[in-house]
Amino acid sequence: MTQLPDTTDLILDKQGSVLTIWLNRPAAKNALSAEMVDELSAVLDATREDRGLRTIILRGKGGFFCAGGDIKGFKSGLQGGEPSEEDVARGNRSFGDLMIKLNEQPQAVIVLVEGAAIGGGLGLACVGDVTIVTRDARFRLSETSLGIPPAQIAPFVTERVGLTQARRLMLTGARFKGEEAVHYGIGHILAEDAADMEAKCAEVLEQIAQCAPTANAVTKSIVFETTRRPRPEALDFASRGFARCMLSDEGREGVSAFVEKRKPSWANS
Numbered sequence: 001m002t003q004l005p006d007t008t009d010l011i012l013d014k015q016g017s018v019l020t021i022w023l024n025r026p027a028a029k030n031a032l033s034a035e036m037v038d039e040l041s042a043v044l045d046a047t048r049e050d051r052g053l054r055t056i057i058l059r060g061k062g063g064f065f066c067a068g069g070d071i072k073g074f075k076s077g078l079q080g081g082e083p084s085e086e087d088v089a090r091g092n093r094s095f096g097d098l099m100i101k102l103n104e105q106p107q108a109v110i111v112l113v114e115g116a117a118i119g120g121g122l123g124l125a126c127v128g129d130v131t132i133v134t135r136d137a138r139f140r141l142s143e144t145s146l147g148i149p150p151a152q153i154a155p156f157v158t159e160r161v162g163l164t165q166a167r168r169l170m171l172t173g174a175r176f177k178g179e180e181a182v183h184y185g186i187g188h189i190l191a192e193d194a195a196d197m198e199a200k201c202a203e204v205l206e207q208i209a210q211c212a213p214t215a216n217a218v219t220k221s222i223v224f225e226t227t228r229r230p231r232p233e234a235l236d237f238a239s240r241g242f243a244r245c246m247l248s249d250e251g252r253e254g255v256s257a258f259v260e261k262r263k264p265s266w267a268n269s
Helices: 034-047 071-079 085-102 120-125 156-159 163-172 180-186 195-207 213-225 231-247 250-258
Strands: 008-017 020-023 055-060 110-114 116-119 130-132 138-140 175-177 189-191
Touching: 008 034, 020 034, 034 085, 034 130, 034 156, 055 195, 085 120, 085 213, 110 120, 116 120, 120 138, 130 195, 138 180, 138 250, 156 163, 175 180, 180 189, 189 195, 189 250, 213 231, 213 250
Parallel strands: 020 055, 055 110, 110 130, 116 138, 130 189
Antiparallel strands: 008 020, 138 175
16 A cells, blocks of 8 residues: 655545545635645555555645645745855656656546646646536636746646647636536536536546556556657557556456456556
8 A cells, every 4th residue: 555645734534445635724714835735746656556556636625726836935035145047946846746747647537627727737738638617617817917927837738728729828817617627628527516527527537447457547648648659659658558567467357257247456546
């Protein structure tokens, strides 16, 4: 069993094969402090190889998902003396490392957005394998209105919504709500309210439970490699993943269950 790290700005709730990670700075609208980023990164590192953990849910306490970067923390850092460009760049880049980890985490990642997803919070919504948003949730890429670019989330937002829409949203700081977020592709499922979001999340969890955990992990790696490698190399990579799964205990169980017209063992766990 994976030993989860101690956290202050996160609440970790593991129920069976599902780990819910709560962003827990409700007084600050769950703004992403450096400590929160480090803690979330540590949790992802600790759980990465745990195939008994099948789903990670990311959400925010206090009915609010995430207000993005901790602007007050930025200001405090500047008041402590003029930081070097290298120091600022290093701190900014650390959030990019977190985005990569969350985007490519082997487990299925569900992001639940209520209240608002602003700036970096919207970026987090863009790396969920399944992102569920409430109709009244508010979204905005607000960075340029603060005199800074949406630097580390830009590749992930662009990948999610497409180049032309990303340019519009980033360069105008446009505000929009849940229905538009689904239309743009940021969210996959629109919930009417918080209760409906919980119900829809339960449905998705049931669907994920029917899928083999190692096959899901390998599938995610194949999907990402298709964007990085020339097509023949990507297909070679995919074939090796297929072979490993087919010859594994999980693959043999899946084939046997199909032939015997029964549910595979993982669908009952």
